Amino acid sequence: MTTITLLVSGIYCYTFFNVRQQQSQFIGMARENTELLLHTIESSIFHAMHMGNVQDVGSILAMVGQHNQLVGVRIFHPQGMVLRSSNPSEVGQSVRPNDYALYQSTKPFEIFQLPLHGEVLSMVKPIYNEPACHACHGSKARVIGVLNVNYSLNRTKMQMVQSSRIFVISSIAITAFLAITISLILFKFMKRPLDRITEEMLRVENGHLDVHIEYCGKDEIGRLTSSFNSMVDRLAAAKEELEQLHFQQLERADRLASIGEMAAGIAHEVKNPLAGISAAVTIIKDDLDSTDPRGEILGEVIQQVQRLDKTVNDLLFFGKPSLPELTCIDINDVIAKTVKFASQHRSVMHVEKKLLLAPLIPPVFADSKQMQQVFLNLILNAFQAMVGGGTLSITTGCVFREEREYVRIEVADTGTGIPAPILEKIFTPFYTTKAQGTGLGLAICSKLIHLHNGELTVTSDDSTGTTFTIELPACNVCDIEREMNKEIAA
Structure with missing residues (x-):
């Protein structure tokens, strides 16, 4: 599930940035077309005015204005009054505030909304007073007019929507295909083997150490399966070793218990005779003269009897030690x-x-x-x-x-x-x-x-x-x- 989520997120981000890039490209193409028209109109007007055919300017603007992508083409005075236009009803009126604001700004173009035409790309270009124009316009004014073109973006927007729709649909289809394919691959080559390993691990937890998983692949799952089989084999060997050790410990404990019981019995049987022997030898030693060499031998006998008595006491204590009085x-x-x-x-x-x-x-x-x-x-x-x-x-x-x-x-x-x-x-x-x-x-x-x-x-x-x-x-x-x-x- 995490893999699918990451895949969808990656494709979504790629689609989003690609659509934005395509939109920028469409706007750039519209701008290039508008600039081309603007330069063409400017050249035609300059040639007509240079030849003295001032009346042809209006005809040029009217002819260009018939282009289905153009909303309007006009020349307005630097003060804002329309001098020539593809729409004769605009002549003598003030130019739209957006177009005039664009002229006063330093921006090369502007996109704004027109009530009847939707989004348009507006571009302006000042017409400078060159020496050839001094005969009609004098030499005082630096700018004798402003050429303004409004390029409709409706077709561009339709192309953008169609392109984005195709790209989004194709991205969704690719995402769905990849998600289904990856899910099937993960299910077949990962989830199913992992579920098998999980089931066998539960069997191992329940004490079944004869489990072995057959897997032919040499990928990560294959290495995991191999490690699992090796672990089970080692657990089985360790269990067998522990059982043998436990059996040996039980046998040893049983032998030690028997030895302990026998030692305790022997100790009880030996302790009383030792006490008698020690007392008898002590009496005999006391009856001897201090210079009698047999006294040293009897003293050694008494020491050995005392050592045996200590050994017997240790055996009795080790066999059954008394509980401490804490x-x-x-x-x-x-x-x-x-x-x-x-x-x-x-x-x-x-x-x-x-x-x-x-x-x-x-x-x-x-x-x-x-x-x-x-x-x-x-x-x-x-x-x-x-x-x-x-x-x-x-x-x-x-x-x-x-x-x-x-x-x-x-x-x-x-x-x-x-x-x-x-x-x-x-x-x-x-x-x-x-x-x-x-x-x-x-x-x-x-x-x-x-x-x-x-x-x-x-x-x-x-x-x-x-x-x-x-x-x-x-x-x-x-x-x-x-x-x-x-x-x-x-």
């Missing part, structure tokens, strides 16, 4: 207490601790015990990464995400960093690079942070060390009201 807590206070507790670790001797805690951060909606567990794990990992010494920096601040305020905690060390292949797997359960590790510490941290509707991320570099970033939601009005309702209910 309250509005001061995260700076939790961090300070955790750092103080972790500072008792034997690997902290050569590590400098920097606490850059923002004083005006809002409270955090979290479980203090679980947060302490997260920070303790991250801090101990940082200590272990700086065996030869370094700096532990803990920074707190505020950020805004999705129109909510969050508290950001950064735990950074200046250790050797984590290689990129390992960095992608550190939150994977049971993945560890430590000889004495279980691979559950960071996985548990990540799980706890997500239970708090927060986010745990990590960045690492060989030159600057590793930084763990935690973002936790700050307490808002709803959280505070929920806390007050809990206290009232309690």
Whole structure:
């Protein structure tokens, strides 16, 4: 429709300007004819007057005035009185005001309306007092008369109307022909293929990925069809890949669930014997003399039992973590207490601790015990990464995400960093690079942070060390009201 509208508008503008141009040409032709008559009449009158045949002037004007295109031919005095005319009744009368005004102006011609003759083109030409005219007219007057011709434009107007009508009709016919032809072409080669593509796209949206459109052309529609078919093929391949991946994930989840249930069962079965073993070995060790070399062996046995007990606890927690008891807590206070507790670790001797805690951060909606567990794990990992010494920096601040305020905690060390292949797997359960590790510490941290509707991320570099970033939601009005309702209910 837009194409047809532009086509019609273009042809209309072309027709309008062409008609105007033709009208100007017809007026120009009428003007040229009038000038030719004017010069012919002037030459004839000059020759008659030069020969002394003054009476022939009237005859010349009367003969010329019989031309069917001439309304009138006259000679009038510069003061406005008609001296000679093709119409004898005008002689002695004042010339028409329009003709006299044209003589007084500098215009070469003028078009005006006459009551009985319609539009006429009026042209005047002064007759100058040349030396040959001095015998009759004297030498004082510069202009002895004004030759005036009124050329009828009726026939010219009829020709203009006929020409314009023919041009307009032909333009309308051409426009209609082009509009119909273009509409048929667009319908056949564009609308129908586009409708087909639209229908097939709806089928694709409904899940039918076996759609293919056959189109033999190599134009824009052909390229669009080819791109559509390629897109559908890629979608089908992606769907198949996703289905396979989903099936693998389901199998893996099922295996992990089974492993989790088995690990929880094993952990329950192992935990009680470990407690008995630890108690028995401790009693035996206490009964030995301090110089007995068997005491060192029993001490190593107790450490291994404690490590196994920690592994069992981690397995139980990871298999079924307890839900956090969310309250509005001061995260700076939790961090300070955790750092103080972790500072008792034997690997902290050569590590400098920097606490850059923002004083005006809002409270955090979290479980203090679980947060302490997260920070303790991250801090101990940082200590272990700086065996030869370094700096532990803990920074707190505020950020805004999705129109909510969050508290950001950064735990950074200046250790050797984590290689990129390992960095992608550190939150994977049971993945560890430590000889004495279980691979559950960071996985548990990540799980706890997500239970708090927060986010745990990590960045690492060989030159600057590793930084763990935690973002936790700050307490808002709803959280505070929920806390007050809990206290009232309690």
